[in-house]
Amino acid sequence: MKADPSCVLTGAHYLDGNHACAEGGIAAGCKFFAGYPITPSTEIAERVSQRFPLIGGVFIQMEDELASMNAILGASWGGVKTMSCTSGPGFSLMMENFGLGIMLETPCVLVNVQRGGPSTGLPTLPGQADMMQARWGSHGDYEVIALAPDSPQESFELVIHAFNLSEKYRMPVLVMTDECVGHMTEKVVIPPAEEIELLERRYTDKKPGEAWPYDPSEDGISPMLPVGKGYKFHVTGLTHDNRGYPVINAEAQEWNVRRLMDKVNKHVDDIIWLVEKDIEDAEVVVLAYGISSRVVQPAIARARTEGIKVGQIKMVTVWPFPEKRVRELAEKVKAMIMVEMNYGQVFLEMDRCIAGKCRSRLVGHAGGTVHNPFDVYNAIKEAVK
Amino acid sequence: MSVNAKQPVEEGHPMEELLRMDRSPHIWCPPCGLGTTVTALATALKQLQIDLNNVAVVSGIGCTGRVAGYMKVDSFHTTHGRAIPFALGLHIARPDMKVIVFSGDGDLISIGGNHFIHTARRNVDITVICVNNFIYAMTGGQVAPTTPITAKTSTSPYGNYEHPFNLPLLAASSGAVYVARWTALHVRRMTTAIKEAISKKGFSFVEVIAPCSTLYARLNKLGSGLDLMKFYHDNSVIKHGVDLREVDINYQSKVIVGKFIDIEKPTYLDCLNEGNKRVFGDKYKPYGGGNGDN
Structure with missing residues (x-):
């Protein structure tokens, strides 16, 4: 099905990443948005609240993030495409009911405009340190889908993609942007x-x-x-059987959790989206996602002018992790470098998959600013020594 | 008892249409007030002759939280305290449906207290039935925000010393347009209140004082569930429209019951639509509803 033209602002715009996320959601047919103000994500909610009255959507500012997450789940079961956004502590507050969304198998989209943490941390400055929380933030065992846009244009596109994935796999999907992308203004077509x-x-x-x-x-x-x-169905956050009825035993748990994990694990080839550059002859591969995948580019370009065979993988999907591809490349290259605005989160997955087959390096920092490309350049130089 | 007694003719349970018979037996203790309250809801729905396809029940966590699992309508068993915001989302998506939140005092008023007051403030058109047994029963009898002063619980072993909430006052002052309180003994009056609450446009609230024999009565040596029902019989005072500052519940005190509030006020969706029409006129496009067909 095609998007509804009355919701799509066709044309070239000058938008920041947050406004682009809002336009992505609106273009995807989102008609219910529940959110709570928190820096640096608030502009998404503001844009939606401004646009919805003319296109038949309902925006509601809830009393907190717990309520926001639940409201989008309830509305999704009501048959509407739903979305919320948050940052920092708000993401922590949403985690309980993100898990309910996973357990009830409820399509919806949640955008996390990452800022520096822990706790209140750096409300106005970027971070990428919620990546493991995105993966494991709600209690229990489950799989997630998380996308990381690197620009306002990609924010628009990936929110639409997230809606499609959430409907296809019947689960909440995360868009893990950051303050830098959220507040960066660029051309968005x-x-x-x-x-x-x-x-x-x-x-x-x-x-x-x-x-x-x-x-x-x-x-x-x-x-x-x-x-x-007239289906008169029941669904529960408790472990349940195919009828949605609670069944409290190990067999039901195995059936229930297995199905939540298989849903993603059996479709990784469909879900995982990598953008690879100069990988064929690469001795070093730089992995990065979101804004960091842009910051590494001058470092890679400079290293290549010096004759270092370095390639890049931009991870459009961070979760599920591209395990198969990293294992393949680890057999061929000298080193793989993860560049992320934290002290080693997605790096841990890369390192696990490399399993000692090549050098494994992290260029991390605590957030508050993007990387200095020279740190990435130096890491590339060091890796091929 | 004779094993040769004549077997009764197999006929359906009178509430079969409204209860998930395939989930029987339920998990509740024999002298619990929940069965009575669920029957009151089922009876209310039957008497209202509502299309049951158009009813949804949403519960949180706890003994009362299990109600959603037994009602044979579209039903959602959510997380602790979050039934109300889930119901709000469902209601906005499907304003044509009757959305009923059925949960306990700890769930709705402690962990879910913020959602309760804000949803009442917005006058969202849902019905909230709160079964108040003065205690966290599912987890083994801990102190609740409704536990009367001096009552013993497993985490107030020397008697509760915190001021409890007065739920009708809380609901009314937060913005509820219908507020009633009955006990599990007042089956017909409770049923009428639930009928009125469901029919009411706006945030309607029914508090049901219910016996917890296994924990509240046992820890306080108040006898059985039946003794608590006798207590309600002897100590309930009907005072419709009373000043809600007078309906606090003290330990083994008189329980003031009745219909306290029944007023008219624009609902959340009325205000949303009117507010936007005022600004955008004909350009305003109200939400069309999620009909599940697309």
């Missing part, structure tokens, strides 16, 4: 609505009385049941 492909929700084709909320399906993703149509 919004295409005509007919060029924006949207995935609509997959509802059961069975009749009421014959369908359950977690019926088995070939691809492991159960079609949803619509509310108000």
Whole structure:
């Protein structure tokens, strides 16, 4: 299905990453947004609150992030595409009910405009230190999908992509941007609505009385049941069976958790999106995501002018981690370098997958500013010594 | 008892249409007030002759939190304290449906207290039924924000010394347009209150004082659930429209019950639509509803 032209601001704009996220959500057909003000994400909520009255959407500023996350889950079950945004402590507050979204298998999109932490940290300055929280922030075992845009243009595009993934895999999807991308203003080209492909929700084709909320399906993703149509279904955050009924034992737990993990793990080839450059002859590969994937580029360019064979992988999806690709490359290259605005989070996954097959390096820092490209350059030089 | 007693004719449970019979038996203790309260809701829905396809029940966590799992309507068992914001989202997405939150005092008023007051403030058109048993029962009888002073719980072993909430006053002062309190003994009056609350446009609130025999009665040596029902019988005082500052519940004191508030006020969606129409006129595009067909 194509996007609704009345929601799409086709044309070339000068937007910051946060406004671009809002436009992405609106173009994707989001009609319910619940949020709570928090720097540096607030402009997303502001833009949505400004745009919604003319396009049939409801924006509500909730009493806190706990409420925001729950409200978008409730509205999603009501049949609407829903979204929220947050930063820093707000992300922590949302984690409980992000888990409910995972457990109920509820499509929605959550944008985290990352700032420096822990605690109140650096509200107005960037960080990428919520990456492991994105992966493991809610209690229990589950898989997530997290995307990391590197620009306002990509913020627009990846929020739409996140909506599509959330409908396809019937789960909340994270867009992990950061203060730098959120507040960076650049040209954003919004295409005509007919060029924006949207995935609509997959509802059961069975009749009421014959369908359950977690019926088995070939691809492991159960079609949803619509509310108000006589299915009279039940869903719960408790461990449940295919009927959505609570079952408190180890067998049900295995079935339930396994299905949440398989949903992502069996489709990693479809979900994982990497942009590779100069990998064929590379001796060193620099991995980065979000704003850091732009910051490394001058360092890579300079190293290449000096004859160092260095390639780059930009991770558009950070979770699920591109395990297979990293293992392949570790067999071929001398070193892999992770550049991220934290002291080693996604690096831990890279290091695990390299498993000693090549050198594994981290260029990290605590956040507050992007990397100095020279630090990346020096790490490349050191890695090929 | 004779094992040869004549078997009764197999016929459906009178509430079969409204209860998930495939989930019986339920988890609640025999003398609990929840069965009565659920029956009151089921009876209310039946008497209102609402299309049951258009009803949703949302619960949080706790003994009362399990209600969503037993009602045969679209039903959601959410996280602790969060039934109300989940219900708010569902209501806004499907304003044509009757969304009923059914949960306990700890869930709605302690961990969920902020959601309770703000959703009442906005006058969101949902019904909240709060079963108040003065204690956290599911977790083994801990002190609640409703526990009367001097009552013993597993975490107030020497008697509670904190001031409890007065729930009708809290609801009314936060903006609820319908507020009533009954006990699990007042089955017909409670059913009527639930009917009125569901029919009311706006944030409606029914508090149900219910016996917890296993924990509250046992820890306080108040006898059985039946003894608590007798207590309600002897000590409930009906005072419709009373000044809500007078309806505090003290330990084994009189329980003032009745219909306290029933007023008219624009709902959240009325205000949203009117506010936007005022500014945008015909350009305003109200939300069209998530019909589940797309």
